[in-house]
Amino acid sequence: MLFDRIKKLCEERGISIYRLEKEAGLSKGAISKWGESEPAASKLCAVAKLLGTTSEKLLADEPVEQGKGA
Template identity: 45%
Template sequence: MIYEKVKELCEKKNVSIYRVEKDLGFSASSIVKWKNAVPAADKLKAVADYFNVPIEYFLEK
């Protein structure tokens, strides 16, 4: 669910997930792993800040 929301934001902003990972200094494929795992709060906050959305955006259904 969180991964899908990140993917959706990437599509809206015309940026790749790889670009987000690179810009934020994340390891390669770290966001893709969110398909099956819960991200650390600091990583999720960084992505929220990157897209200028509240962290709660990723927690809503």
């Protein structure tokens, strides 16, 4: 799921979802709503860029990997 993937990347990078939303120019709670609706391409690209990934990887159907060494 998109929100889970973004949440995991935020945790890995030590930033909060709120901070990511603020830096991407999104409203508070916007990313959590992406579980119910699809984001605009420009908003998704902004988030991907801030997380150092691509929108394609954020939208991939692959399951979210858990921490290594588990």
